[in-house]
Amino acid sequence: MHRGLSPWSLTAWTAMLAVVAAVLLVWPGLGNAQGLLPAGATPAALADRSKALDRAREAMVGVQVTAVDDARSIRSLGRERAGSGVVIERDGLVLTIGYLVLEAESVLLQLDDGRTVPARVLGYDGASGLGLVQALAPLGIAPAPLGRPGALDLQQPLLVATGGSDAAVSTTALAARRAFAGTWEYHLEQALITAPARRDHSGAGLFDDQGRLVGIGSLFLADGRAGGEPTAPAEAGGPANLFVPVDLLPPVLDELRQRGTTQASRRAWLGLNCVELAGALRVVRVTHDSPADVAGLEVGDRILRIDGAEVHSLAALWQALWAGGAEREVVLDILRQGEAQAVKVYSVDRLKTLRRPQGI
Numbered sequence: 001m002h003r004g005l006s007p008w009s010l011t012a013w014t015a016m017l018a019v020v021a022a023v024l025l026v027w028p029g030l031g032n033a034q035g036l037l038p039a040g041a042t043p044a045a046l047a048d049r050s051k052a053l054d055r056a057r058e059a060m061v062g063v064q065v066t067a068v069d070d071a072r073s074i075r076s077l078g079r080e081r082a083g084s085g086v087v088i089e090r091d092g093l094v095l096t097i098g099y100l101v102l103e104a105e106s107v108l109l110q111l112d113d114g115r116t117v118p119a120r121v122l123g124y125d126g127a128s129g130l131g132l133v134q135a136l137a138p139l140g141i142a143p144a145p146l147g148r149p150g151a152l153d154l155q156q157p158l159l160v161a162t163g164g165s166d167a168a169v170s171t172t173a174l175a176a177r178r179a180f181a182g183t184w185e186y187h188l189e190q191a192l193i194t195a196p197a198r199r200d201h202s203g204a205g206l207f208d209d210q211g212r213l214v215g216i217g218s219l220f221l222a223d224g225r226a227g228g229e230p231t232a233p234a235e236a237g238g239p240a241n242l243f244v245p246v247d248l249l250p251p252v253l254d255e256l257r258q259r260g261t262t263q264a265s266r267r268a269w270l271g272l273n274c275v276e277l278a279g280a281l282r283v284v285r286v287t288h289d290s291p292a293d294v295a296g297l298e299v300g301d302r303i304l305r306i307d308g309a310e311v312h313s314l315a316a317l318w319q320a321l322w323a324g325g326a327e328r329e330v331v332l333d334i335l336r337q338g339e340a341q342a343v344k345v346y347s348v349d350r351l352k353t354l355r356r357p358q359g360i
Contacts, residue, residue, distance in 0.1 A: 052211030053159060059087045059144035059213075062110030062164020063096050063133065063203055068355045071103035075288070083202030084163040085109070085133060086213055087143045092117075092135030095249065096203035097218050098124045101131045103355045109135055110164040123256030126265035126350060128248040129186065129218055132256055144205065147212030149192060149245035152177065158214070159207040160241075162200050172196055172206075175224055175240055181314035183273045183284065185321065185350075190245055193224050197239040206243045215243030261351055267322040268330065269350035274303065279312055295345040298336065305333035321347070 065081040067074055077099055085096035094109065101107060107119040117139060122132040152158075152174050161169045172194040180191035192206065192215045204217030224240030252262045271290020274281050281303040286293050303317065304310065307330060311317045321330065326349040333342050 049209065049211075053207070053209075054211075055142060056144055056159060056205065056207040056211035056213070057161050057169055058112065059141060060112075060161045060163035060167060060205055061085050061087060061094060061139070061141070062162075062167065063094070063100055064108040064110060064164075065100055065104045066106045067103045068105040068357055071355045072287070072353060073099070073102045077102065081202075082164065084161075084167075084200075084205065084217070085203050086163075086205040086216070087139060087141045088146065088213065089143050092119075092137075092139045092141075093122070093143075094119065094133040094135065095213075095216060095246070096131050096133055097216050097244065098126065098129045098131035099218075100203055101133060105357045107133055109133070109139070111139065111141070112163070112167065121260075123260045123262075124265070125248075125252055125256060125262045126267075127262060128188070128252070129244050130216060130249055144207070144211070144213045146246050146249070147208050147210070147214040149177070149190070149214045149247050152192070152208065152214060157209065158194060159209075159211075160194070160198055160201075160217070161205045161207065162198075162203075166200065168200070170196075170198065172198075172241070179315060180242060181318060183275055183314070185269060185272065185318055187315055187318045188244065192243040192245055193221070193240050194243060195224055195238065195240040197221070197224075197241045201241045204241075204243075213246055215245055218242050218244050266326050266349055266351055268324060268326050268328065268347035269353065270297075270321065270330065270345055270347055272297065274314060274317065276312075276314055281311060281314065281317060291345050291347055295343050297332070297334070297343060297345070300336070302335040303332055304335060304340075305331075307331050308333075326350075 063083050063085045067079045081100050083100045085094040088095045101121045104121050109117045109119050118136045119133045122134040124131050154174055156174050158172050159169060160172050175195045176193040177190055180188045197220055199220055201217035201220055205213055206215035208214050219242040221240045221242055223237045225237050255262050270292040271287030272283060272292045273285035275284050283297060283299055283301040286297055306317060306320045309320055311320060328347055330345045330347050331342055332345060
């Protein structure tokens with residue numbers, strides 16, 4: 001656990017709420033539980049709020065994953081992965097971050113009562129980065145209701161909760177709501193940026209003060225301003241977390257249940273990691289045996305244009321890449337050691353590159 005964040009254990013969190021509620025019965029003007037419990041609230045309102053936050057915490061589970069032997073994602077994510085998930089339906093449907101369950105061979109859910117329940121990956125939405133896991137045995141856990149990420153106010157206090165053997169809760173605040181472009185081929189129109197940050201963010205639940213789930217933990221950002229659009233509202237730098245807003249799930253939930261993925265996930269993939277440096281796009285990583293690798297792209301190449309259109313930001317590069325078909329010829333105009341070159345890359349459907357367990 002990241003020591004500078006002072007997250008509390010589940011027992012300590014529950015005890016803290018009970019103490020605050022009891023104290024406010026005799027001294028209503030005392031504190032507000034780090035912003036999550038409203039100052040001046042009546043004892044009844046305080047008790048209701050405490051119960052809502054406790055239900056949110058109880059909806060968390062640990063997610064343990066082993067990837068298939070030949071998974072491409074092992075290079076960046078490892079074969080053994082651990083994070084969190086949130087129960088969102090009574091039938092044991094768990095929402096988590098997609099990269100945890102990418103190319104999974106086995107999935108286990110760790111419950112608060114010490115049980116371990118097998119599960120299977122139900123769906124992966126590459127566009128949003130969300131993943132769905134279905135428990136294969138009853139969990140007996142009340143689901144967390146989904147909230148409205150768009151209704152959150154900047155600097156609003158929020159609760160971050162994780163599951164599993166190292167489960168913990170802590171408070172944070174919404175630092176920004178803005179577009180985010182990843183160094184890999186990923187872009188969100190509206191990401192939730194929170195601070196202070198936690199290192200155990202993968203699949204963590206972000207809850208509002210009513211105990212409603214508003215985000216799923218995705219990234220630790222060394223600088224909360226990273227990956228932003230030039231027009232994004234400025235926020236203070238320093239460590240932050242990125243959460244994927246849960247309102248991206250309902251429009252694709254039925255599709256994920258039926259197909260295991262979404263149409264929006266079927267888009268061109270090159271296998272590039274790029275960064276923006278002083279208005280220039282530089283290649284910093286080329287995935288082994290990817291279309292970019294086969295085409296001869298190299299670390300240090302500066303990307304000037306894609307299919308004839310100038311690009312100066314990661315968001316513009318990825319969006320231009322996805323604007324065409326998933327499998328097509330992509331022309332990248334680059335600058336390599338001062339020499340201009342046109343490189344033809346034959347993109348592939350990202351979903352076709354993912355490995356699955358044998359027999360599935």
